[in-house]
Amino acid sequence: MDRLRAYKHGNRSEWLAAMALRLKGYRIVARNFRTKAGEIDIVARRGDLVAIVEVKARGDLAAAMEAVGGNAQRRIEAAADHWLSRQPDFARLSVRFDLVAVLPRRWPVHVENLFEGRN
Numbered sequence: 001m002d003r004l005r006a007y008k009h010g011n012r013s014e015w016l017a018a019m020a021l022r023l024k025g026y027r028i029v030a031r032n033f034r035t036k037a038g039e040i041d042i043v044a045r046r047g048d049l050v051a052i053v054e055v056k057a058r059g060d061l062a063a064a065m066e067a068v069g070g071n072a073q074r075r076i077e078a079a080a081d082h083w084l085s086r087q088p089d090f091a092r093l094s095v096r097f098d099l100v101a102v103l104p105r106r107w108p109v110h111v112e113n114l115f116e117g118r119n
Contacts, residue, residue: 017102029045038078049094052080052098055099060103068099097113098112
């Protein structure tokens with residue numbers, strides 16, 4: 001039962017995050033993109049910018065930001081590399097790693113450039 005509740009809460013949080021990004025002018029091109037290396041919650045695009053977005057539902061913004069540690073960053077980057085390699089316009093895309101924090105009784109907070117990807 002707890003797993004089902006957590007799944008529903010996570011799904012609702014990702015839906016809210018996607019709506020917030022759409023209202024900011026992003027087009028959602030993938031959700032829950034999974035590879036053996038890792039998972040991307042949301043891939044959003046605005047022009048040639050691709051935002052690889054991690055969604056965290058936490059009590060406050062600091063806790064959401066701390067929840068994306070080094071191991072999570074490496075898994076997100078590996079999944080992003082896989083997703084990007086499948087894009088025909090890969091060479092002209094710029095990539096950014098963002099966070100959308102879903103906080104209690106607040107509109108989701110979009111944090112751009114949560115971490116720098118390796119280049």
